[in-house]
Amino acid sequence: MKLEKFFRYSLAIGITGAVINLILFATNIYYNLVIPIFEKSMDDGPAFTFIDDLTFYTPLIFMALFLAYLIAGQVYLKIHREKKEDEATEKLIDKNAGIQKALDDKAEFLKHKYYTNCPKCGAVREENTSVCSFCGTSLLIEMKKRQ
Numbered sequence: 001m002k003l004e005k006f007f008r009y010s011l012a013i014g015i016t017g018a019v020i021n022l023i024l025f026a027t028n029i030y031y032n033l034v035i036p037i038f039e040k041s042m043d044d045g046p047a048f049t050f051i052d053d054l055t056f057y058t059p060l061i062f063m064a065l066f067l068a069y070l071i072a073g074q075v076y077l078k079i080h081r082e083k084k085e086d087e088a089t090e091k092l093i094d095k096n097a098g099i100q101k102a103l104d105d106k107a108e109f110l111k112h113k114y115y116t117n118c119p120k121c122g123a124v125r126e127e128n129t130s131v132c133s134f135c136g137t138s139l140l141i142e143m144k145k146r147q
């Protein structure tokens with residue numbers, strides 16, 4: 001699934017990204033690196049003030065994005081994991097029910113006696129069948145006494 005791949009490493013990437021951006025913000029590395037570019041090419045004014053603020057807060061914005069990615073990823077993976085476990089459990093229950101039914105059917109089958117030949121058409125009874133495979137007549141003779 002696509003989202004599963006997208007969130008697979010969200011814990012490591014989220015923490016790393018958030019920490020790096022926190023360091024960039026706390027040390028002003030990003031700001032000191034980027035703002036001279038605008039200082040050279042722009043005059044002082046409202047536009048520059050906006051760029052100045054934006055540059056200052058950019059690492060914090062990225063930190064928030066990394067944290068959001070981290071949290072969304074953890075929530076998604078937890079839900080997805082639980083869903084997968086539920087599906088596996090359901091499959092196991094279905095499988096067990098199937099085995100149990102086969103055993104019950106076999107036990108029920110073994111309680112009875114059957115004609116070796118069909119009383120109606122004379123066909124030989126096939127192994128593990130209780131009805132004639134040619135005409136569908138029941139081959140049941142009697143019930144064995146329960147022990």
Ligand SMILES: [Zn+2]
Pocket residue numbers: 118119120121122123132133134135136137
């Ligand atoms: Zn028959």
